[in-house]
Amino acid sequence: MSELAIGDSAPDFDLEGNGGERVTLSALKGKPAVVYFYPKDDTPGCTKEAIAFTSLRSNFDSLGITVIGLSPDTAAKHDKFIAKHDLNLRLGADTETGTAQAYGVWVEKNMYGKKYMGVERSTFLVDADGKIAQIWRKVKVPGHAEAVLEAARAL
Template identity: 50%
Template sequence: MSNEPVSVGDKAPDFSLQASRGRTVSSAELSGRPYLLYFYPKADTPGCTTQACGIQEALPALGRLNLTVIGVSPDPVSKIDKFADKYGLEFPLASDPEHELADRYGTWVEKSMYGRTYFGMERSSFLIGADGHIKAIWRKVKPADHVALVEKAAAEL
């Protein structure tokens, strides 16, 4: 397990994960196309809902930029499906329960709350270019600011 975070310019780590609505998402199927991987801590929590609904509203604009969006959390697919259905989220939400992909991106980190330390998902996003390399990284992104940052960077690809 490497917690060495990836950097802009690095080749994006390969992945294949189970996702919402019976889908599988993989880097192989996205080859040659730009995509956004965004890591979020927990489905159906206030911040994650704000972020996901913001992306859903921006899907037409992101689609015009030919950008595929995939959300990744440690939640099981059953919980992700309920979240997607509740808010009408059309883009895939992938399950990374063993946080293997999160480890490769350096988003499974030590956190602390109320004096207790634990490991959890850092809210982070990675814009991957059609060439398979990381073009932009946003760590500890604020849910309400996320979409505007992504749209601006995607438009510059």
Template identity: 50%
Template structure:
């Protein structure tokens, strides 16, 4: 389970270029780890583009952005190319990281129940500790909240 003030759970997932990426690779940098339901959907596209548009601010604050969804690496590659995303997207097809961070939830849509990602963001400091979490994220204005929290880490 994930808990603020504690070490963030480590995981290793494939990136779009086929290499395995571990959260622990980023010790020494702050990490914005965000889980989202699906590439190319309206809310997820808006969120990704909001992070893209503020990428320089995150970089200036020693912060890496990592997006995670159940989509396959090939779909992530198309998403990155279509929207010129400048950060890492990882594929969690078996929901291992999603379960570690307790974001794999029962959801309802138009009366149908299914398992899926609950849009969530986690801020991890340069020592690998979880310092803030946002659950059931609403996209509008979210990236600004994350930037504000990142700036407080400096």
């Protein structure tokens, strides 16, 4: 599968979400969304990223944009993560990694010489027509949520 590019249709997904709800992209048809992939709940970078998106939630809401975070963690772990850090986000449990694979963010990683498969921190801005409007790969957390909000304002 070739890497997704700006203008491509965003792959749909239907995942178990926090609070027992389903998280689907197609349910937002006609509305823009931010879909961000992160490696693991309750780790330093992932927590900072989730807190940053939560702090900007009202700004995204005012633009009619839903922010969805996806990781391989279970919905139960997402619920604990949300409660622990008082997050206000929709999180989806991509436990089988099919969505991460469809978006091209399930990649080989290398830590301390050990190779393993994992999520490459990435964000996709999806327009109201379901097309990818912007892509951020290998995301560095500081300032990222603000950059996504700035791009979202241009939709």
